[in-house]
Amino acid sequence: MSDDREFDPEWNEVESAKRRRRRRVGVVVTAIILVALLASVGGYTGWALSAPLxxxxxASQEPAAPSPAAAAVALPGEGAWAITITGGDDYLGSGASGIWAxxxxxxxxxxxxxxxxxTALVVLDAYPLSDMNDPGPTLTFDKADHDLYDKYYVMGATIAAMPIGSTMSLRDALATMLIPSASNYAEAVSTWAFGSQGAFIGATRRWLDAHGLGGTTIxxxxxxxxxxxxxxxxxLAIGRLAAAHPVIASISATRSLALPGPGGMVNTNDLLGTGGITGLKTGNxxxxxxxxxxxxxxxxxxxxxLSVTGVMxxxxxxxxxxxxxxxxxGSIRDGFHDVPLxxxxxxxxxxxxxxxxxxxxVAARDASIFTWSDTPITVEMTTTTPTDYRDGEVVGSxxxxxxxxTATVPIEIEGTIAPPTDWWRLTHPEALRGP
Structure with a gap:
């Protein structure tokens, strides 16, 4: 049965107005819901794309410090010997009374x-020479000096010519005494310096006492x-005194010499120039x-x-x-080595x-350290937080x-860490940090 109101124009007008109001409300509600939804999605997206990572x-591991092997020092196996070393105390120590071994x-x-x-040290204490360019006083050899040649020849000692009336500077006389070890020159020079052998021995004792050399008798x-x-x-103490004297050090380092009178001379120390030997004196x-x-x-x-003074x-x-x-x-020299790090x-x-x-x-470059024997090696690793995580960025040492x-090597990054994709950010909210 039909509703007669459908044919009522006034009623239709009212119903049409109601339907228009309902449509407007629906559109508004839909818009509000859509806006809310879009706002929610956009807020998440913005957060996900900008949240701190x-x-x-x-993961890091400090490398172990190497442990180098001990040096094999070739210690002499005969007689009595001692050695002192300067220039390497930080490695070697100085030993008791300065004696390393x-x-x-x-x-x-x-x-x-x-x-x-x-003898040379005592004479030069009384008649100082400034250096090898200073000849010092002139000695004139008389018959008594000349007779010393025969005296020491009979004794089987080393001698050098000393013609009667010949002259020689103190510097050259000392050189003739030390380089070929001419005994007649040792007595002639010491007698000239002090007037007699008794006076020379007295001066020598005083010199030894002044230098604390109580274990030495001349x-x-x-x-x-x-x-x-x-x-x-x-x-060793006498050796250091001799090495510190410019004239004696220069003479003892001279391999050969030719002078008027004694002629050509060769140093009895045939190790000069071998293994770093620079002086001083042989004796047997x-x-x-x-x-x-x-x-x-x-x-x-x-x-x-290293500066070495030694005795055998x-x-x-x-x-x-x-x-x-x-x-x-040689074994001391070889005991110093570069240790790879x-x-x-x-x-x-x-x-x-x-x-x-x-x-x-990673380590930015190769490194090694120079050291002696099995000297302990320590290592310290420091790191910082990278700024960009880019290849080559220094992040410690x-x-x-x-x-x-010491040896220091920078630590750097090898490789670059790129930021994540937007998709990863949007799909991994649990991995992102909050504000």
């Missing part, structure tokens, strides 16, 4: 022609007497009494060297003494991110220490 996880007792032993070094100037004795410790009274008091300069690098007493032969000294110095690109750690990015933490030396 979690810092990459870091020694073997055998420190009892007095015959020193033979090493006595002539003491009864004559040449060393031909076995009663001229000294200890290894005293001889026959088999089993070969002695050498020596100085040496052991180069470790272009800018670093009571060697079986000159050859065995020389071989022992050369082997000892790290190689360029060596991995020290890593970075990783939740979105799959990664990079390595490694520093090794061995004795007085």
């Amino acid at each position: 979690p810092a990459p996880e870091v 020694a073997s055998g007792t420190d009892e007095p032993r015959s020193i033979a022609s090493i006595s002539k070094l003491v 009864v004559e100037p040449t060393g031909i007497s076995p009663r001229n004795t000294s200890t290894p410790a005293d001889l 009274l026959g088999p089993g009494t070969y002695n050498l008091l020596y100085t040496a300069s052991v180069d470790l690098s272009a800018s670093q060297r 007493l009571g060697g079986a032969s000159r050859e065995s003494v020389n071989a022992g000294v050369v082997a000892l110095l 790290v190689t360029r690109g060596q991995e020290l750690g890593s970075y990783s991110t939740p979105w799959g990015g990664s990079a390595r933490m 490694l520093t090794w220490t061995a004795g007085p030396n």
Whole structure:
């Protein structure tokens, strides 16, 4: 049955108005819902695309410090010996009384022609020469001096010509006494300096006392007497005094010399120039009494060297003494070495991110450290938080220490960590950090 109101114009007008109002309300509600929905989605998107990212996880490991092997020092196996070293105290230490190493007792032993070094030091204490350019006083040799040639010839000592009436500077006379070890010159020069052998011996005792050399006894100037004795410790002190004297140091380093009168001369120390040997004096009274008091300069690098003073007493032969000294110095030199620490690109750690990015933490270059023997090596690793996580960015350093030396290598990033994609951000809200 139909509703008669459908044909009522007034009623239709009212119903049409109602329907229009309902449509408007629906549109408004729909718009409000749509706006709310869009606002919610847009807020999340904006947050997800701009939220701070979690810092990459870091895994790092400080490398172990190397443990170098101990040096094999070739210690002489005969007689009594001692050695002192300067220029390497931070590595080697100085030892008791400055003696780095020694073997055998420190009892007095015959020193033979090493006595002539003491004679030269005592004479120059009374008649100083400034340097090798200073000839000093002139000596004139008379018949008594000339007779010394025959005296020491009969005794089997080394001698050099000394013509009657000939003259020579004190510097050259000392050179003739020390380089070929001429005993007649040792007595002639010491008598000239003090007037008699008794006066010379008195002056020598006072000089020894003044320098605290109580282990040394000198009864004559040449060393031909076995009663001229000294200890290894005293001889090291005498060696340092001689090496510090410009005239004696220069003479003892001279391999050969030719002078009017004595003629050509060759240094009895045939180790000069071998293994860094720079002086000083040999001495022997026959088999089993070969002695050498020596100085040496052991180069470790272009800018670093060791200054060595050493002594060997009571060697079986000159050859065995020389071989022992050369082997000892060589083993000390070889005991200094470069120890490898790290190689360029060596991995020290890593970075990783939740979105799959990664990079390595590596050493920026090779490194080694120069040290002695098994000197302990320590290492310290420091790192900082990267700024950009880009290839080559420096993020710390490694520093090794061995004795007085250090080596430092930068730590850098190998590889670049790119930021995540927008899609990853939108689909991994749980990995993003809040404001």
